[in-house]
Amino acid sequence: MIQRPQTVYLFFAVILNLAVFFNPLYSSAMADPAHWIGLGLAISLTIAMIIAFVSIFLFKDRNRQLKIVKLGTYLQITGLGFGAGVLFSLGGIGPHLWPEALGFLFVILSLCMYWLAGRGIKKDEELVQSMDRIR
Numbered sequence: 001m002i003q004r005p006q007t008v009y010l011f012f013a014v015i016l017n018l019a020v021f022f023n024p025l026y027s028s029a030m031a032d033p034a035h036w037i038g039l040g041l042a043i044s045l046t047i048a049m050i051i052a053f054v055s056i057f058l059f060k061d062r063n064r065q066l067k068i069v070k071l072g073t074y075l076q077i078t079g080l081g082f083g084a085g086v087l088f089s090l091g092g093i094g095p096h097l098w099p100e101a102l103g104f105l106f107v108i109l110s111l112c113m114y115w116l117a118g119r120g121i122k123k124d125e126e127l128v129q130s131m132d133r134i135r
Helices: 005-020 024-031 035-056 062-089 095-134
Strands: none
Touching (some): 005 062, 024 062, 024 095, 035 095
């Protein structure tokens, strides 16, 4: 069902990943001399965003939805690593890098949304299995 809490979490994960692309963290990543860091950040966050959006509509098959959300979580962790690499290549978290740190916070919050969505899907599956045992 579309009105489940994990759907809201996945939607927020999409929005937060999209917000990173309009943040100075992404601009700094693409301007970095090591272009693979910027490309890695962009690719991992884009695929994680697509996975979150697609998994919203897989609510009828909770097992597959859970597997896809786990895959998206791993990609989000990869994006977190690339974001940390960009942030520390700029000089770490300091008062001059607050906008970039905000973009990194978006990546962390999106990872938390993935984790909450996975937890909610797992709880739904356990509830359905417990109801099947009663029948």
